[in-house]
Amino acid sequence: MELLEEHILSYGKVYPGNILKVDSFLNHCLDINLLTKLGGEFYRLFGDCGVTKILTIESSGIALACTAAPFFDVPVLFAKKHRTLNLSPEVYTTEVDSFTHGCTYTVAVSKNYLLEGDRVLIIDDFLAKGNALIGLIDLCRQAGAETVGAGIAIEKAFQGGGDRLRETGLRIESLAMIDSMSDDGTIIFRH
């Protein structure tokens, strides 16, 4: 999506260690007009999939899920990250290794809100190694819900997580796919 690529090139910052900071518009300060357009684009891509629920993960996925949800007219469910394993039996849980934070989280959703028969669109701001996405898919599987696809704002395609998941048959639509980044700030997109 050209608008998002332009924002990445204009406002994103590349840091050593393959870090792309887009906190001026996507995950700290939120450009709500841009996010609404990204939400509409997810609807263009997945609007005919019979989505009944949007699933995301705190914190930075919530904003994008909330700007997409009005197009679909479905609830948003956000999975919560915990550092403990001692959670209520009323939740589905899975383990997610965080690339950004260098630790493992337990990620949980209430069994009351992720239901058998739900047709789930997963939305997140970033896809890199795919760990968060694999965790969310696992929560859907536990609930007997169907993952109809994943809508991602920025995929760091060079980290391979997206392609490995596509090989399993998952439909992933990333609005900007980065094939390479250099420490001098050069960003090459895949089209």
Added chain:
Amino acid sequence: MELLEEHILSYGKVYPGNILKVDSFLNHCLDINLLTKLGGEFYRLFGDCGVTKILTIESSGIALACTAAPFFDVPVLFAKKHRTLNLSPEVYTTEVDSFTHGCTYTVAVSKNYLLEGDRVLIIDDFLAKGNALIGLIDLCRQAGAETVGAGIAIEKAFQGGGDRLRETGLRIESLAMIDSMSDDGTIIFRH
């Protein structure tokens, strides 16, 4: 706001220790139609205040801030919670005691996005003792931004934080104000 009070009475659950669970519509599973109406109500209340930025705190404030922001046509900035004090010098920080989690967080926003002269509307899902709100106001003060008010979904008025802050001159608009809750599920609203 009658609509929100109805949702609290219909779907909220009271637990011992003055806990009100509204995770079926406000802070885990998100009723996006309801949240959009709450966002519109904040605009009705604060639309003439020259708001330039909406400030909230992760995670559960983000959704409400994002449904309010399109009415105001301003960016959302969400403060991040950290468990460490070793943060970049490029952020304003403050300490917040969490009633829910029984710990103290360092809360931070980037100096790049909270600016001198900003007219800030703070939005959050809950107001109880007021600790998060006091922290967000402190971040605005450090930045030289003006807090024009706070828009809250549910105020647990019996915990006193809102009234103490109103006494300092802060304008707080809570869409539902709870005067008392009992373990048998009875909820009395203030009007």
